[in-house]
Amino acid sequence: MLHRLRQWFDPETVREVGTTPDYRFSLANERTFLAWIRTALALIAGGLAAGQFLPPLPARYAREGIAVVLLLLGAVVAVRAVSHYNRSERAMRLNEDLPASPFPALLATLIGLGTLILIVTLLVPLGSGG
Amino acid sequence: MSRDPGLQPERTVLAWRRTALTVTVIAVLAARLALVLDTVRIVVIVLSVAGWLAVVATVHRRTATMARTPAEPGRVVPALALVTLGYAVIGLLVLATSFP
Numbered sequence: 001m002l003h004r005l006r007q008w009f010d011p012e013t014v015r016e017v018g019t020t021p022d023y024r025f026s027l028a029n030e031r032t033f034l035a036w037i038r039t040a041l042a043l044i045a046g047g048l049a050a051g052q053f054l055p056p057l058p059a060r061y062a063r064e065g066i067a068v069v070l071l072l073l074g075a076v077v078a079v080r081a082v083s084h085y086n087r088s089e090r091a092m093r094l095n096e097d098l099p100a101s102p103f104p105a106l107l108a109t110l111i112g113l114g115t116l117i118l119i120v121t122l123l124v125p126l127g128s129g130g
Numbered sequence: 131m132s133r134d135p136g137l138q139p140e141r142t143v144l145a146w147r148r149t150a151l152t153v154t155v156i157a158v159l160a161a162r163l164a165l166v167l168d169t170v171r172i173v174v175i176v177l178s179v180a181g182w183l184a185v186v187a188t189v190h191r192r193t194a195t196m197a198r199t200p201a202e203p204g205r206v207v208p209a210l211a212l213v214t215l216g217y218a219v220i221g222l223l224v225l226a227t228s229f230p
Contacts, residue, residue, distance in 0.1 A: 023201035104174035
């Protein structure tokens with residue numbers, strides 16, 4: 001646990017194993033990390049925007065709820081981006097397969113479900129003549 | 131900076147700059163949220179600007195190391211993730227303190 005934490009914040013520990021791969025692979029890994037960070041930032045932007053641009057919703061605290069969920073999701077994506085970057089770097093150094101991860105599918109499912117819930121809550125008042 | 135057919139170092143530096151631009155938007159949104167909800171305004175503005183400055187410094191640092199050791203980004207990777215996490219925490223803090 002402590003070693004894993006150290007690996008996160010001291011990238012030199014990743015370089016203790018295996019051999020250095022072609023630097024272009026490391027740079028591709030770094031750009032993937034940056035793309036995940038931008039994904040996290042987009043989720044956080046959504047949360048910050050929901051908190052200030054949405055009008056108060058009929059359901060109590062629905063606006064704050066949407067904002068908090070988006071902010072928490074962004075936080076999780078940011079933390080996982082570091083761990084995935086380190087695991088990928090380690091796998092490349094040891095000439096192993098890149099780590100398989102259920103995370104992208106999980107995130108897509110969550111966002112899809114959230115969107116469906118929002119669509120339903122938008123359409124239900126229309127159907128009941130509201 | 132070494133040249134290779136894929137222009138990998140350039141693409142990576144551009145990815146860092148793109149990310150810094152996104153952080154700029156986030157810093158403004160975080161500060162505005164605190165102003166609109168009228169809570170912990172000074173704290174949030176100071177933290178937002180500090181986070182933005184940290185990211186600008188990080189991108190600058192990465193651009194410099196790219197010329198010498200392209201494969202060793204070093205601590206800039208966890209540093210950027212920490213700042214990102216920080217903005218999520220700022221948002222949660224503002225929402226929490228805005229409750230009556």
